[in-house]
Amino acid sequence: MSGTVAGVEARLPIRSDLDLVWVRQHVRQAAAALGFGLVDQTKLVTAASELARNTLVYGGGGEMAAEHVCDGRAQGLRLTFRDQGPGIADPERALSDGYTSGGGLGLGLGGARRLVHEFSLDSTPGVGTTVAVTSWAARPPRQREEPR
Amino acid sequence: MNHDLSLSGTAHVPVLRLGDVLLITLQGDLHDGTAEQLQQDIAEQIVRNRVTGVVIDISGVEIVDSFLGRVLAEIAASSRLLAARTVVAGMRPAVAITLVELGLSLPGLRTALNTEAALELLAMTTPGGPRREPR
């Protein structure tokens, strides 16, 4: 179910490091509008920053879609990062802490998964990568999902 | 929120000199390019001004992701090679909590609760004083 809080729904391009700034600001503002506390805002913005940078650096650019999701009374924010880059051949390895194919710290994917309530990674080599994350203001509506 | 949107990819963060310490105050949302430029500026200023300490005040920084975390760690590492010690001051509680969950423990990075405490820490560990080697 989708909600209608102003300033939450958006599609933002991720083509440059300036776009990363816009992504972080949008996620911060949307999470605040949905009633996220300061620590939860910070976690979600940090996860978004990691995923958006991956979209830019490894995916060759793409976009982020932000959606307001509701479950009963719970207000959530879903962020979907999409690119048409080379994809991830071994997602398990990509998610493990310390693995990087670039010069990073290898903490972005695994760290982002820890910082959100729901995380899904869908990637096809040669086609692209989609990472979707959802976090809920205050409390998740159901049992927190175990990370895959 | 007061984000500085005027920062361009190669903007410089002002680096202040206080005696033999460089004081850098990071504010708002930093570009990747600005953070990398800062790393270079600090190394150059350490050599030019022969400072022995670097204080980076991040009390105005709302998030530290693995990119900025790595830049901070690399600033500390390159400063150490130039015989200067780095202290990161004023990390917000929400940032600290998030960094731990992200998995970034920033080993080797000295921290202080604020700039004043950072300057005291550097004064305590100046060469000749009771210096402690990091790690």
Ligand SMILES: Nc1ncnc2c1ncn2[C@@H]1O[C@H](COP(=O)(O)OP(=O)(O)O)[C@@H](O)[C@H]1O
């Ligand atoms: N959108 C993407 N497209 C292709 N590969 C990706 C993408 N996101 C992540 N990866 C791969 O997963 C690895 C781990 O990512 P991450 O945990 O963010 O660490 P880092 O960014 O430091 O390399 C990357 O090095 C890259 O090989």
Ligand SMILES: [Mg+2]
């Ligand atoms: Mg990454």
